[in-house]
Amino acid sequence: MTDGAPFFRLDWVVDNLDMLAQRTGEHVVLTLIGVGFGILIAFPVTLLIHRRRRLIGPVLGVAGILYAIPSLALFGLLIPVTGIGLVTAEIALVSYTLLILIRNGLAGLDGVAPEIVEAATGMGHTRIQRLWRVQLPLAVPVIIAGLRIATVTTIGLVAVTALIGQGGLGFVIITIGINRFFPTAILVGVGLSILLAVLADRGLVLAERALTPWARAGSGEG
């Protein structure tokens, strides 16, 4: 901070609205790609380990290791292979969603009452019909709980990818704010990032409500 400069420069925010909007848009896109590919990988893997339970340990083990690697270290490992850029950033982001998505997906499927599954079987569902018509719909609340955590986590992590030339709001926070000692950018970047996280979380809560009208049916006796 230079002498006499105000801590928060509203004029800078006003002058840079277009840039902030663009970086926020990037942030959303980076998040959507990360969570989207996370779902694309986690969904079939969850179905596989739900059925072949011997694979649960190894799969969750690998996902756990990916989750535990510090992001900087992961960039360091990936840059020689995939270079500096979007692919490296997304590989990191996707890696961090997998453990959460797979573990919650499995918990959701396993949480369906065994008598419900048996009723479905006894009424003549094939395995696939039972999965799509009974088990997955009933697992939705737990699956979405995982999706909410994964999404909010990813929104936070996107900022770090500014270190490899991506970053969305991370560019505002790190490249402009931290590197140039400019607190206004840090505050605005962090604030927008938090706002995105809250909006995404509320959106998913609304999606869950829309998908599970039965969960609010109120309970009769017994």
Place this chain on the structure above:
Amino acid sequence: MTDPELAPAPAASGSVVAFEHVTKRYGNGPPAVTDLSFEIRAGEICVLVGPSGCGKTTTMKMVNRLVEPTSGRVTIDGADVASLPAVDLRRRIGYVIQQVGLFPHLTVAENVAVVPRLLGWGEPRTTERVEELLELVGLDPGAYRSRYPAALSGGERQRVGVARAMAADPSVLLMDEPFGAVDPIRRERLQNEFLRLQARLRKTIVFVTHDVDEAIKMADRIAILQVGGVLAQYDSPDRLLGAPASPFVEHFVGADRGLKRLSLARVRDLPLESPVTVVVGESFAAARQRLPDGTTWALIVDAQQRPLGWIAANDVAGEGTVDASMATPGSTLLQPESTLRDALSAMLVSSVQLGVVVDEHDAMLGVISVAAISRTLQDGAGSSPP
């Protein structure tokens, strides 16, 4: 439930289900079911009963191949169930499990429509069938079709479960403790309703329970299993109580098997007596006119002939009009399907030892007395065929 006139009573639509030397063994352990052979006649309710670990549920599940026998075979109308694809077989067999097993994420109508949709029926046909079934089990489609199971009482869920199992008009119904989740009073009513329904539909029903009283009430024939899935006796309830085949059966049906034979006769088997009634709103003088000398109690009914309770004859002395609040509550109301055992029990706890019998609209049909039941006992209760 609905009027019997709504649909013509069909001939037995059930199939013959037979077990032929069926044994089930899990791993190397002792058999869960041992060399079981018996035949269930078309249109009959066969109750599988026995202590826990007797293999009754395992036996039932071999009919729709949720369990595959280790040896022997199960046939439906002579065809080995193993010869059919399991999925096709199951869609042709109704299935009601403990706690009913409704799908919580589907509405009542969607639950009932599950098997029709699996069978690929069109929407109009499915919708029509759903409405018909809800009416059949006494649930108003308008009020219930869009509700979720969580918003239903135990009894309502049970009815939806039965409607769902009947959806594709199966010839065989498997029921695993279907009334287990309902309180005793409602259970009695649901059992009666179900028997009324079965009298019209004549499905072949395999019914599992651990409750020997329920078995006696529901069964045309009872298969008593002992631990290891050994068939101890397969007989009509009356024979089972009258001539238990072994000390195990005798012990299992209980020391009160004489009393239990009362469970085999129904209120409708006795001639009903007409009680002296007074009607709400009539004057004491008018009421007195209809009381024969020496009458101590009269039944108060409302304008729809629904019984409200008892009134002592000297309560209508003097001037006044009969009021509902004058009624002394009597025993539980009986239905024609109630067993004499339940009737006797209800009457013994009542101040007036008469049981009031009502139809499905709660209108009075007549009364029965302890003396009438006692006469039946001396004549040999329940020895008459149903």
